[in-house]
Amino acid sequence: MRGLTDGDDSPSRGSLQAVITAAAVLAALALLVSACATGGTGTRDEGPARADSVAGAAASPSPSPVRTMQTVDPVRLVKEDPLVSDAVKKSLRPCVGDDYPVDVSYGDLTDGSVDDVVINVLTCGDAVGVGSYVYRADGDRYQNVFQSEESPVYAEIDRGALMVTKQVYKNGDAVANPSGENVITYVWKAGRFVQDSFHHTDYGTTVDTDPTKVPAPAPADN
Template sequence: MRGGLTEAGPTPARGTIQAVITAMSVLAALALFVASCATGGTGARDEGPAHTDAVAGVTPSPSPSLTPTDAPDRADAVRLVKDDPSVSAEVKRELKPCVGDEYPVDVSYGDLTGGSGNDVIVNVLTCGDLVGVGSYVYRESDGGYENVFKAEEPPVYAEIDRGDLVVTKQVYEKGDPVSSPSGENVITYRWASGRFVKEFSWHNDYSGVVGGDPTASASDAG
């Protein structure tokens, strides 16, 4: 991950000093082991949701509060979103602890942009029903992270699927409860020429009929 022998000596004092050194070595090794285990992220999900109002060509907004040498965790993701000027005021107002210091964010990592490190995907949810209100992708840049994708029309969710960014927006008809949408629109984006471009999209009808043939597209999301 990211002992000793007590030598026999001619005097009891020598043996005591050796035992103390051995104990300190064991404690130091244990402390290093615990510290290395505490630096992990939240893992990576490899499947993804969507949004028709996604903005692929957002203005980069570097965040100096988190450096690429860190392993971004939930607290880092919250700070990224709060410090990001491209995130709407509505989403920032929604981004508050649900219980204690637990924020409603879903964080995943993966290679979406071909950079030197993992990209960070952050989904901001509501506390009550966990509806996605904003989805963002942050890419390492100039010693920090920059926002290279955002989608802010709820309900929306973004994930990674085989190296592509997949954004899903659930569709509700009149009278549908939050727990039972009528369908979903799914859009797949691929990183090309320094930004995300829409690759194809389709609609899934939860009634059992799948409509909308996937159509390739090289245009921006919008």
């Protein structure tokens, strides 16, 4: 009987241990395969993480276009422009030394990649505007896209629009004392300047243009 209970080399006991060992190996293999199938983290890699990364990439702003300013020689530009009248070209002479009577400003008027150039040609004595011009960059050249030679005139850039001021004179008005002014605003549309607004101002006494109003009679002399 002693041999039956302490006999470790019996065939039945060895077979049982072999079965237990094989089952443990299979369980370990199954656990390893399950971990590999889930990416080694025990949980599946779902879509939210990918969605966040895509949203972050889409939110990156695109760079805005960069405008450039190129300075010009205004005197040369006006004198070489075939659209400028001979009268304005002849009047464009130095006042003192090499000081020409021109005002130049740069800004965005025509939505180009290079700033537009506004040039006013003035008289030497009283700085009255004899011509106003707008030039737009066209490659390595500048194109005349607006001009006004109805003196006195002055053009300037006003919040992206072209504002042209023309003095109004009546008979007997001195050059330094006009009776009023017209202010015309132009905007760039479809490749050209079009009038956007018009405003007239009378200096001094306000004139009532309502035809239904009759002025009061003057007092009688005693």
